Amino acid sequence: MIAYLNSEERNHHNFSELLLFSCLSIFAACKGFITLLTNGVLSVSGKVRNIVNMKLAHPWKLKDICDCLYISESLLKKKLKQEQTTFSQILLDARMQHAKNLIRVEGSVNKIAEQCGYASTSYFIYAFRKHFGNSPKRVSKEYRCQSHMGMNTGNTMNALAI
Structure with missing residues (x-):
């Protein structure tokens, strides 16, 4: 040697x-x-999540992810199914998590929708409400109220526990 x-x-x-x-x-x-x-190796869903999180505002399609991972759409769907998830669910979860983080600092629902990849603000509001049970505006107001008052009321905490 x-x-x-x-x-x-x-x-x-x-x-x-x-x-x-x-x-x-x-x-x-x-x-x-x-x-x-x-x-130590990321799962397929973890790889998809990482790709999506790099550009949340991008209008991601399944084909885009497959191109990044160099696999076919059918294989990606199969692997995600084995992990009991879908591309749509991963994309929604990533966008909603980002929206939840932005809502605490960003005042404009329109800007949040745009930064999370939604072309339509009304559809973003619908998706947010469906995902978390409250509208973005309400959660934002309750968060600001809690921050300014320093109070931990039950209603405020319930709305923020998204």
Whole structure:
């Protein structure tokens, strides 16, 4: 190995790869090592969520995500189904989580809708209400009221516990 390292003709990429696989083979016999490695790998839904979160305002389509992941639409749907979710659900959850965070600092529902990828403010309000049980305006008002008054009333906390 020392002679190889000292040689002028070595291919660094191949050597690095060989060294990596040699090290991995040593640990592969250890109980739980493979599980440890695979737990660090994101699930397909996690990868989709990361892609969507990079540009929430983008009008994402399933094909866009498939292009990013280099897989077919049918395979992506199948893998998400195995994880008991869908692309639409991941997109909705990501947008609603972002909306919930924005509502605490942004006053305009129109701006929040736009930043969360909704072309229609009224549809955003509908989706927000359906997802959280309250309109964005109401949650925003109750949050501001709680912040200014410093009170933790039951109604305010219930509306904010979205």
